[in-house]
Amino acid sequence: MSLSKRICAAAAGMLLAAGAAQAGVPHVQADRLAHDLTPMGAERAGNGDGSIPAWDGGLSGIPANVSWRPGTGHYPDPYADDKVLATVTAGSATEHEAFLTPGQRAMLAAYPGYKMNVYPSRRSCALPEAVYEAVRENAVRGSLGGNGDTLTGVLRGLPFPIPSSANEIVWNHNLRYRGHKVSRIFVSAAPTREGVFTPIKVRDDLVFDYAAPQVSSIKELGNTSFRYLQETISPARRAGQLLLVHETFDPALGERRSWQYTTGRTDSAPRVQRTSAINYDTPQIYSDAMSTADSFDVFSGPLDRFDWTVTGRGERYIAYNSYELSSPKHKYADIIKPGHLNQDLVRYEKHRVWVVDATLKPTQRHVYSRRTAYFDEDGYNMVAGELYDSRGGLWRVQEAHMIQYYDVPTCFNASDVVYDLAEGRYVVQNLKNEDGGIDFNASHLNDMMFVPEELRRRITRR
Secondary structure: OOHHHHHHHHHHHHOOOOEEEEOOOOHHHHHHHHOOEOOOOOEOOOOOOOOOOOOOOOOOOOOOOOOOOOOOOOOOOOOOOOOOOEEEOOOOHHHHHHHOOHHHHHHHHHOOOOOEEEOOOOOOOOOOHHHHHHHHHHHHHOEEEEOOOEEEOOOOOOOOOOOOOHHHHHHHHHOOOOOOEEEEEEEEEOOOOOOOOOOEEEEEEEEOHHHOOOOOOHHHHOOOOEEEEEEEEEOOOOOOOEEEEEEOOOOOOOOOEEEEEOOOOOOOOOOOEEEOOOOOOOEOOOOOOOOEHHHOOOOOOOOOOEEEEEEEEEEEEEEOOOHHHHOOOOOHHHHEOOOOEOHHHOEEEEEEEEEEEEEEOOOOOOOOOEEEEEEEOOOOOEEEEEEEOOOOOEEEEEEEEEEEEOOOOEEEEEEEEEEEOOOOEEEEEEEOOOOOEEEOOOOOOOHHHHOHHHHHHHHHOO
8 A cells, every 4th residue: 555545544544543552664664765765755756747756865965056165054046047837826826726725825815915936846855874774763663652742762863754643744743853963043023014023033052862873762862852042142122031942752751841031120130930831832932922832843842732633645835945035145124025925035846745634632722723734745844834713713824944955964944934814914933044044063062051050151141
């Protein structure tokens, strides 16, 4: 049975019962990762009409047609000569109906100037060979138990390259390979309806413990998948704010651990505070309350408040190989426009995606009653989403802008945006055009930088 048929059968009710352990696939299935499936579990073949090509290995090194220097933090576009195949507007949406998400259709209807430029599809996603080896081991050894939150037998790469449930697909996104030690400076902005914005510039450092080369078992990680440290650089009224997060695998063993320091306190003893507010549906920092904590990285955190179901797999237009949007030749003011991003800079391609619905459990609380997520088959990145309010109405639309970081190599979102249809506004995260970009060789990061005492040290140094 093909992968697509098998996952649809699972979605139709053949999934293992909640609470039962879901074991890895037999070796004969894992062998497909070297044959008809890519090392990440996608179909190697293209589609029937050739609009999606076969995967040929992706960009696993620096392309010959770009001039790229290590340490620059920005990635020149290897597909700059590609021409637009079609432009989707409100007037032409019906011609492209099969490839549009409900969120994209809503954006086309809401904003007369909104459009989507569709380019040739390039399956650029690639990962290091060592990660591919780990993925294959995960395929046969990995299991998911408890309520879909207990992971065993996986490490370093996608835990479930041949998934048998929606939870496994979401875990693939949460634990996808993004390097080991990473540092970056980026800007977030939440413009008014008129397009006026104040850029919030932050530096963040990440250690993806799950990807650590020296770790031999997930048990060694102590229920920590990554550690995250953020410091606000500007504007002045926010400068110096600090956030530290230790992300967990299993909420039953302990919730996400976080600490923060906020400037502007009126007392004379500034304090680093342990907080549980950086989780689930609390407003995301710097989003002007238009995005939630679990929408960071499009989705992150525990899966336990929703019931997740695979509803299909199909071809959609998604923002892919968005090098132009990330280019340092464009200023933030060139990108951030009233109502939506400058759509002339966003590149869309047709790709196969998994479609997963999440419905809020009756016993749980969240501002979203339902969410739909789209995961690119080549890297399991969540590339788009719809978020629904308590009455079931479409409230917000998510979009991630994927690029292949060809020197690492790895593929994930260079930036992402949440459009609030009710407010007529949006928040965009992770823009780096006017700043130093991203450093995948942040070897200076060490364990002592990711403890609450580090926040206190930074405060006292000022």
